């Protein structure tokens with residue numbers, strides 16, 4: 001089987017509501033969707049969604065990178081993922097979103113060629129994963145009302161963004177805990193918004209409201225600060241922006257700098273690299289969460305959910321971005337049960353039935 005073409009489609013759709021994190025505001029889902037065509041007649045779908053606030057990538061660069069990779073990959077077998085990855089890494093450094101788009105399409109084709117749903121290709125532990133729901137930064141009473149509505153709809157883990165202005169973080173979390181009651185897990189994401197010592201002091205107070213964990217309390221480059229918070233705070237710490245790839249993961253776990261790792265396909269460049277992170281973390285006794293970019297359309301979330309269902313060391317999921325879209329740009333894929341359970345398709349690969357052309361540019 002040989003790749004004959006990699007077509008790119010741009011999707012830019014407003015979110016149901018703007019989403020504020022400590023680094024800025026996200027208003028649209030912005031993504032490059034790919035169709036990888038082969039000489040066997042099988043087409044694979046993928047998605048590269050640049051998160052400018054997180055990774056520094058943008059849509060134009062992602063599309064340009066995919067087009068560069070297209071020239072190198074035509075003629076290769078998409079099932080030879082090690083060979084595909086070797087060519088991608090020798091062509092462009094970083095470019096996680098572009099590589100993820102290619103990687104997801106290759107995995108979709110593998111599943112279709114082998115007649116297996118992707119979660120079975122990747123490990124097959126289960127066919128479902130439970131996601132949390134995230135509340136963006138806003139006034140405390142607004143965040144509390146949104147969290148309460150999500151819990152009433154069926155979510156039982158609320159992830160809340162903090163870190164934009166430290167004076168209000170306590171009021172936000174207090175309001176959310178009072179609104180959702182004691183049985184709901186609350187996890188925090190500071191998106192690099194605090195310094196190490198203020199993070200430790202604040203987390204001690206925030207933990208009065210029973211915090212499950214905190215993501216990325218300090219700037220991504222502050223390795224010592226991350227380690228300091230992990231060793232001094234009663235709240236478990238998860239690396240997100242500090243963990244791009246398997247090399248970062250190895251350093252973080254070997255120096256006991258974090259308690260958990262958040263993998264995103266758009267940071268690490270796809271399922272192939274994500275599996276390496278999961279394995280390194282598992283060997284160190286560190287559990288992993290699968291996250292997503294707020295800008296994603298849902299195709300990459302189908303891939304991430306398949307990985308999360310397939311592997312036992314992925315114990316948490318923050319795969320809620322497609323809930324922020326009023327319509328998805330594809331047919332098929334996972335179904336949602338009881339609001340929070342993503343049930344993977346039993347169709348081969350990602351189980352997508354095609355793209356909605358009217359949503360694409």
Ligand code: MG
Pocket residue numbers: 189191215216240241262
């Ligand atoms: Mg995060």
